[in-house]
Amino acid sequence: MHIIQTPNAPAAIGPYSQAMVVGDLLFTSGQIPLRADGSLVEGDITVQTNQVLANLRAVIEAADANLSKVVKTTVFLKNLDDFAVMNGIYAEAFGSHTPARSTVQVAKLPRDVLVEIEAIVSLA
Numbered sequence: 001m002h003i004i005q006t007p008n009a010p011a012a013i014g015p016y017s018q019a020m021v022v023g024d025l026l027f028t029s030g031q032i033p034l035r036a037d038g039s040l041v042e043g044d045i046t047v048q049t050n051q052v053l054a055n056l057r058a059v060i061e062a063a064d065a066n067l068s069k070v071v072k073t074t075v076f077l078k079n080l081d082d083f084a085v086m087n088g089i090y091a092e093a094f095g096s097h098t099p100a101r102s103t104v105q106v107a108k109l110p111r112d113v114l115v116e117i118e119a120i121v122s123l124a
Helices: 045-062 080-094
Strands: 002-004 019-022 025-028 070-077 100-105 115-122
Touching: 019 045, 025 045, 045 080, 045 115, 070 080, 080 100, 080 115
Parallel strands: 070 100
Antiparallel strands: 002 019, 019 025, 025 115, 070 115
């Protein structure tokens, strides 16, 4: 088991790591729309989802993998009415690769953002 850290994604804002490798699996922490320097990206669900996916991609690449190795994601939305827009951006990012996914609406997310995404990735 070992920790994955990259300066290309925001540092953890609490007592956790960006990701952990356990065996042949990478478990990412939820990514929110922060820039690598930790500043919050202002904007609508489009802007925020793009930043979240960029962060997720950076963490996964730090483990020598890519989005095509993602086996499961969980998407947390502040408002499920944003699903269609988030889903379009998500579909574009993943292309023909369609990992398993759960999407839920939550009462509140860190820093009051609109979206957070976490992933499980195969490193095999």
